[in-house]
Amino acid sequence: xxxxxxxxxxxxxxxxxxxxxxxxxxxxxxxxxxxxxxxxxxxxxxxxxxxxxxxxxxxxxxxxxxxxxxxxxxxxxxxxxxxxxxxxxxxxxxxxxxxx
Numbered sequence: 001x002x003x004x005x006x007x008x009x010x011x012x013x014x015x016x017x018x019x020x021x022x023x024x025x026x027x028x029x030x031x032x033x034x035x036x037x038x039x040x041x042x043x044x045x046x047x048x049x050x051x052x053x054x055x056x057x058x059x060x061x062x063x064x065x066x067x068x069x070x071x072x073x074x075x076x077x078x079x080x081x082x083x084x085x086x087x088x089x090x091x092x093x094x095x096x097x098x099x100x
Contacts, residue, residue: 017074020067020081021098026053027064029091036060036085036093044081044097046072053083053095063097071097 026033036042036055043054044063051063051072063071075081083095 015070017079018099020070020074022067023094023096024063024065026061026093026095029061030059032058033060033091033093038085038088040085042083044083046075
C-alpha cells in the first residue's frame, strides 16, 4: 500500500510508460464522484502540475500516490491513460490506472 492509501503494482520511477499500471484511491473527490459506478471508465489528464480524473469531461478528483510523478512524466511524453472504477464506498473510490 502506498502512503496515500493506494494499492500499488510496485511501479517505480524507471517503469516504462507502456507498463505503468497501478491501483489507487481517487484523491480529493469532487461532488461528481458520487455519480460514478463500478466498471466506469474515467479519463486522466494533466492540468498544470496536477493529475486529474474526469468523468465525461467533468473533474471528479485527482491522483496523488507514489506513482504520480511517473504518471505525470508519462502523460507529458504523450502517453494516454485512463482508469476503471474497481470499488466504491460513497466518495471513497478505488481506481485502476492503465495506459491505453
